[in-house]
Amino acid sequence: MRLLHPSGSVVHLAYCTNVHPAEDLAGIYDQLSGVAARVRALTGAPVLGLGLWLSSGAARALRADPGELARLRARLDELGLEVVTLNGFPYQGFHDQVVKLRVYRPDWAEPERLAYTLDLAEILTALLPDDVTEGSISTLPLAWRTGWTPDKAGTVAANLDALTSGLRALAERTGKTIRVGFEPEPGCIVETTPQAVELLAGTDPAHLGVCLDACHLAVGFEDAADAAGLGLPIVKLQVSSAVETPPGGQPALAAYEEERYLHQTRCAAGYTDDLPEALAGGLPADLPWRTHFHMPLHAAPPPPLTTTTPYLEDLLERLLASADAPLTRHLEVETYTWSVLPGPVDVAEGIAAELDWTRRRLAALGLKEI
Known part of the structure; x- marks a missing residue:
């Protein structure tokens, strides 16, 4: 979906396809023709935006076969779908039985992460709509915090330099700018936006910045005003909400x-670092808790649980309510937890409801659908 900001800038709204388990190209085509097409019909969107997730294997296959990449672009066009952003955080196996800490590997000290991200950048230049010259990719916040050493920090810095060089060369060759956003997350080296400012100091703002995930920021009890004014390019906002627990409500x-x-x-x-530790007594029960469990934006959990949706609404307003210019132009609804939510769910109906919730909030901020 595209929305016009009062400044005249176009803001893109998508849903992230990492909610789907496809690891190969056949599975990706199935999800486009199945759930994605149904979401578009349910929302009535003239064109539905996707924050496409490609596993490392799927990305390698597309990079190696220009004909297949052209076929994917054509299929998107046929279905009324468009891609201006990719989710490059999970590398592979995001729907394995157990993911946990594996989602952070390979990290930015490993050559596989650099190669994967550059593959995604190349692919995105081919998938961008004809009238769009800027794309975004979200990626992990450098690494999980354990095992971080000066040597590892040096390797990461070298890989970020190589990433920047690759993105610059790609822009010169294609005329399209791809920006990579590092996504602060609790427990990682870049856990907060102040850490992002510190660890990304000196990088090229034309190509590198942050991806703000509203669920992550809320779990970290970050002030929305500070996050919005951090001073780094906000490549993308992931429109997401965490579960919040009142004092004494932890059994729920x-x-x-x-x-x-x-x-x-x-x-x-x-x-x-995980919910079982907290429930086993790792946190005091007389204080509110926030848990990194992405919750549907449009529906409250059973009491006494609530969500951090008010935080998300505050962040949306701070990023998009200014008449001068939006602080980010790529929005991605990213509730990837539908498969592990309690009770039966219809994923397409849920995603459509989340997109409708988001477009109503954006309309209240003065944005108009195109």
């Missing part, structure tokens, strides 16, 4: 304890 979180994804949990007095 047992329904969200599952083995696939990591659910970092925080309160004002401490943190745990």
Whole structure:
């Protein structure tokens, strides 16, 4: 979906396809013709934006076969779908039975991460609509925090230099600028926006910046005003919400304890790296908790649980309410947890409802659908 900001800038709204388990090209075509096409019909969008997730294997296959890449672009056009952003955080196996800390590998000290991201950048230049010359890719916040050494930091810096050089060369060759956004997340080397400012100091703002995930920022109890004014390019905003637990309401979180994804949990007095640790007594029960479990934007969980949707609404306003210019032009609804939410769900209906929730909030901020 495209929306016109009061400044005249076009803002792109998409949903992230990492919610789907496809690891190969056949699976990607199936998800486009299936869920994505149905979401477009449910929303009534003239063109539906996708934040496409390509596994490393799918990315290599597309990079090696220009004909297949052209076929994918043609199929997107046929279905009324468009791609201006890719989710390059998960490398592969994002729907394995157990993901947890594996989602952070390879990290930015490993050559595979650099190669994968450059593959995605090359692919995105071919997928961008004809009237769009700027794309975005979100990626992990450098690495999980354990095992970080000066040597590793030096390797990461060298890889970021190589990434910048590759993106510059790609822009010169294609006339299209691809920007990579590092996504702060609790427990990682870049956990907060101040850490992003520190660790990305000196990088090229034309090509590197941050991807703000509203769920992550809320779990870290970051001030929305600080996040919006961090001073780095905000390449993309992931429109997401975390589960929030009032004091004494922690037993209700047992329904969200599952083995696939990591659910970092925080309160004002401490943190745990996963929900089971918190429920086992790792956090005081007399304080509110926030848990990294992406919740549907449009629906509240059963009481006493709530969500951090008010934080998301505040962040949207700070990024998009200015009449001068939006602070980001790529928005991606990223509730990837539909498969592990309690109870039966219709994924297409859920995604469509989330997009409708988001477009209503954007309309209230003065944006108009194109």
